[in-house]
Amino acid sequence: MQNEHQRYADNEAKYKSLRDDYKTPPEIYKPILEIFGASKFDLDVACTEHNIPARFYFTKESDGLLHDWFGLCFCNPPWKKTIKFIKHAAKQHNATICFVIASDRFYVDYMQEFVINNPCAVFLILPKKQGFIIPSQKNKTPVPSVGTSIVIICESVQEAEKIKNNINYRNLFNTTAFRGGGIYENLVHYNET
Numbered sequence: 192m193q194n195e196h197q198r199y200a201d202n203e204a205k206y207k208s209l210r211d212d213y214k215t216p217p218e219i220y221k222p223i224l225e226i227f228g229a230s231k232f233d234l235d236v237a238c239t240e241h242n243i244p245a246r247f248y249f250t251k252e253s254d255g256l257l258h259d260w261f262g263l264c265f266c267n268p269p270w271k272k273t274i275k276f277i278k279h280a281a282k283q284h285n286a287t288i289c290f291v292i293a294s295d296r297f298y299v300d301y302m303q304e305f306v307i308n309n310p311c312a313v314f315l316i317l318p319k320k321q322g323f324i325i326p327s328q329k330n331k332t333p334v335p336s337v338g339t340s341i342v343i344i345c346e347s348v349q350e351a352e353k354i355k356n357n358i359n360y361r362n363l364f365n366t367t368a369f370r371g372g373g374i375y376e377n378l379v380h381y382n383e384t
């Protein structure tokens with residue numbers, strides 16, 4: 192039987208991309224800021240150039256995975272390390288972390304565990320495929336083969352519920368946002384009724 196790490200590794204091996212430093216376009220990060228009524232994030236946990244408006248940044252060199260994250264965080268992870276960034280986010284206690292992740296990852300076990308079955312997570316799939324920016328080629332926005340999802344890991348279930356409702360009420364992404372975490376809560380509820 193495969194252990195957890197082997198399963199995760201197998202899933203990761205299925206993803207291929209030419210580079211891991213694509214920059215997020217404003218069409219994606221601006222509505223995320225709008226959810227929180229903020230003009231910038233407190234921290235971009237994974238960057239090279241300062242593309243995302245933020246007060247602080249972690250890069251490959253300073254290694255965002257070695258630090259605690261704080262405040263309103265942005266994370267478009269290098270694709271090969273997505274699982275590490277998601278797992279690190281789940282360990283944070285003083286941060287709300289907004290991820291940009293390829294939407295075809297939802298079937299993968301770590302997305303099931305840390306997003307779909309996590310009551311503190313809010314997620315949605317953008318209705319159109321988005322282009323990402325190649326560093327130093329400002330106008331080139333290659334459209335990836337897969338779609339894009341936004342995942343927000345919140346500090347509490349209450350915060351997640353509030354954010355989900357805010358996104359849906361204001362129709363910020365032209366699609367529906369969901370909160371994760373149903374199965375364990377629902378199982379208890381189901382067994383009691």
Ligand SMILES: C[S@@+](CC[C@H](N)C(=O)[O-])C[C@H]1O[C@@H](n2cnc3c(N)ncnc32)[C@H](O)[C@@H]1O
Pocket residue numbers: 211212213214215216235236237238239240242243249250251252253254255256266267268269270272
């Ligand atoms: C997909 S890009 C996102 C860039 C930028 N944050 C944005 O969204 O426009 C991922 C970035 O993470 C950086 N990176 C790779 N490993 C990292 C690590 N351990 N800690 C922090 N950043 C890392 C890469 O160099 C790359 O610039």
